[in-house]
Amino acid sequence: MWVKICANTNLEDTQLALDLGADAVGFVFAPSSRRVTPEQVGEITRRLTGPGERVGVFQTLEFAEMRNAVRTAGLTGVQLHGEGDPALPGLLKAEFGPSLTIAQTLHWVVDAENATDELLARVSALQATGHVDRVLIDSKVGSALGGTGRTFDWKAAARLFAGPGLPMIVAGGLGPGNVTEAMTRLKPWGVDVASGVEGIPGKKDPERLRQFIERARTARESL
Numbered sequence: 001m002w003v004k005i006c007a008n009t010n011l012e013d014t015q016l017a018l019d020l021g022a023d024a025v026g027f028v029f030a031p032s033s034r035r036v037t038p039e040q041v042g043e044i045t046r047r048l049t050g051p052g053e054r055v056g057v058f059q060t061l062e063f064a065e066m067r068n069a070v071r072t073a074g075l076t077g078v079q080l081h082g083e084g085d086p087a088l089p090g091l092l093k094a095e096f097g098p099s100l101t102i103a104q105t106l107h108w109v110v111d112a113e114n115a116t117d118e119l120l121a122r123v124s125a126l127q128a129t130g131h132v133d134r135v136l137i138d139s140k141v142g143s144a145l146g147g148t149g150r151t152f153d154w155k156a157a158a159r160l161f162a163g164p165g166l167p168m169i170v171a172g173g174l175g176p177g178n179v180t181e182a183m184t185r186l187k188p189w190g191v192d193v194a195s196g197v198e199g200i201p202g203k204k205d206p207e208r209l210r211q212f213i214e215r216a217r218t219a220r221e222s223l
């Protein structure tokens with residue numbers, strides 16, 4: 001089970017996440033209270049020690065902008081959090097090769113009708129492109145596309161996560177108190193959290209971070 005700690009804004013939190021055993025750390029370039037610039041992230045990634053993916057979250061999906069951000073920020077992966085040009089993953093793979101991991105976010109609209117069949121079809125279509133490595137299912141609440149702190153209907157979503165295809169990551173409203181339940185219900189390939197391990201927006205709470213990673217790893221071993 002892969003664990004990503006997202007929406008890092010400073011070196012201290014990011015290094016702690018890696019030291020505690022996170023598989024990936026994320027940085028949000030999308031509109032957010034936790035938004036950072038590629039230059040700020042470059043300062044962080046240059047100082048980080050230890051293994052772990054460095055993932056940028058993008059909502060504005062202009063190829064040239066993303067290419068520059070990947071280089072400036074020292075990223076090993078991108079998370080496409082908006083839905084732009086379908087050719088984008090292929091362009092990114094052509095530019096960076098297989099070493100750049102590409103995750104496409106698909107949104108589960110909270111409090112809307114169950115869209116499992118539509119999402120399953122979209123996962124299949126993404127897989128067919130051969131350019132997308134992973135799919136992240138995140139909550140959409142109103143116009144907010146991420147960092148919502150809201151879970152979606154895991155019972156209804158179980159079929160989506162059980163479907164064949166790409167590695168599936170669950171996000172949206174996770175925290176130390178519910179990560180075990182999410183993993184038990186959905187059996188995802190990975191989990192992703194932003195606000196659920198924060199003390200205040202933009203600053204992680206070390207104890208919540210420690211508990212989240214520990215519980216995700218414990219659940220991983222028992223699945």
Ligand SMILES: O=C(O)c1ccccc1NCC(=O)[C@H](O)[C@H](O)COP(=O)(O)O
Binds near residue numbers: 033034173174193196
């Ligand atoms: O975290 C944000 O503020 C954010 C804002 C806009 C787009 C994406 C964002 N985060 C990306 C992530 O991968 C988060 O981990 C994911 O949205 C879950 O957030 P949360 O519900 O706060 O755990």
